[in-house]
Structure formats: structure tokens, C-alpha cells
Amino acid sequence: MNRFTLRSLRTFVTVAECKTIANAAEKLGRSQASVSTTISEFEAQVGLQLFVRKPAKGLALTPSGEIVALEARGLLAHADEFETIAGALGNAVEGELTVGCFTNLAPVVFANIMGSFSARYPHIRIHIEIGDQEEILDGLRSGRIETALTFDLGLSDQFQAVPMATLPAFVVLPQNHALAGRASVRLAELAAEPMILMDLPHTREYFLSLFYALGLEPNIRFRSSSFEAVRTLVGNGLGYSILNLKPALSTTYDGSQIANVKLEDGVRPLKVVLVTLKRIAKRRLTMTFQDFVRGFLVNWSKSQTESESRKIG
Structure with a gap:
């Protein structure tokens, strides 16, 4: 039976993150010889080569090392949480949690979530990583991110996705567009017009699939990976777009106005x-965060769906 210590696990993870013995030793406050010995002993204990030594380039994890690093981060997170819970004797929920967020959700709702969550749980420290879908999923696979708020796009069987809210697609039009005052429109009415495509991994495929499912071909004029750039291009009369997120205001960054119209x-x-x-067991902190976000998004998703109907009414 392998009897490695938390100290050896933490040393291994630190070396994996720092990619050199020297940097890891400095971060851990130990000698390079001590860190190197710990890594050699750890590899012997698990019976695997965990690193490839590259002269002048430091260390790189082997495929086996990537898997062990993922599991080690999970074990260390649980150990830290156990220490916190034991120290507090259950009187408070506290600790650290790294949360990922899809880039478009971050300014529209995630900051609001974090403000409310921090007020409710002041002893939980959240580390935030913002990125597109590929960056978020890579962070989850590596163990760098423990949980992430994102969309149900490109998820394989290795992920567990807990639904939080459902957001229908809608059309974004310049305020003076002929269809901007309508209660709803069909994609066939817009397909020939210039389109501004939200161009992020998995996101672009989703929006294009809405046209293809109806036998339509969009006339793409501009592409942008920036949510607000898409809205501003629309506001300046350069085309229409399809989105699923509605900021609180229909004014874009440069002051131009847009209209959000329901799709029929x-x-x-x-x-x-x-x-x-x-494969990674959820910690108490993760479940606390999950339950809070679900409750928060119940009302928020209703406001997303109802905002346009209130404006039209």
C-alpha cells in the first residue's frame, strides 16, 4: 500500500505548477535537494514516471503525471477543507474555492452573484478564472478550476453539469431597424441581412446551428469574440446578431442603442x-456555492425572459 504524505503531494503539485525544481523550492521555502528527493521518492512510491526532464526547459508532466496531478489537487483541497472544518468546529463555512466563468456571463450576472455570495459567506475566498468554453473546460480537466458557471456547450461525459437557468436565443437589432418594434421575428426574415457573429469556441457553432436547422445560411459580415463589441457593431447599424444574454441596459459602450426581439x-x-x-468528489464549499448560485439564478433567469415582454407591453 502506498503511504505518501500530504507534504509529498503538495511538493509534487507545486513542482507541476512551477515546472522547475528551483522555482518550486523557492515557493515552498525548502532546498532544491530536498524537493528533488521528495519527487524521486514520490515517483517510486506510486510506481510511475511523473515528469519528463527537459534540459534547460525544466520539467513537464507525463500523461500519467497529468492524471496524478489532477487527483492530488483534489486530495489536497479536501485536506485543506477538513482542516478548516475541524478548526472551526462547524461554526462557519470557510475556505478557498477556484471558480471558472464563461466570459460573456462574467459581466452580465457573475459579478452580481459574487457580490451576493461574498456578503452571505464572508469567510469563503473565491478565486475567479474567466475564459471561453475551451479555456474553462481545460481548467476543469487539469484541476486548476474546481467548478465553473458556463453554458451547456461541448461537454463530454467526463463532466457533470447541473442546470442553473435556461436562456432562449433572441435577435439583437439596431434601434432604428424596421423590425425592432416587432414582438417577434423569424430567422428567415433576417438571413439575407448582414450578421455579426459571436465568435467563440462552441458558441459560434451553436448560433450557426440555429440557421442550419431551418435550412438557412446566414450572411456573416463581422465576427467578434467580444460580447460588447458585437452589441456595439449592431448599435452602429452594421448588422444584426443572435445572443442569449441581455444586459440590464440596451445602451452599448459607445452610447448607441439596440433592441432585443424574440425569435419565433x-x-x-x-x-x-x-x-x-x-471523477472528483465535490467538497462542502462546492456544494454550498452550487446551491447558492441555483437559488440566485432562479429570479435572474425570469428577469432575462420577461424583460423584453415588459418593454413591449
């Missing part, structure tokens, strides 16, 4: 989900 076509909505890796 019954196209597939996006689900906002909280994602974790299936």
Missing part, C-alpha cells in the same frame, strides 16, 4: 450550468 422559430435555448469533473 422555437430554436434550441442555451442552458446555464455549473460544471464539475465527475
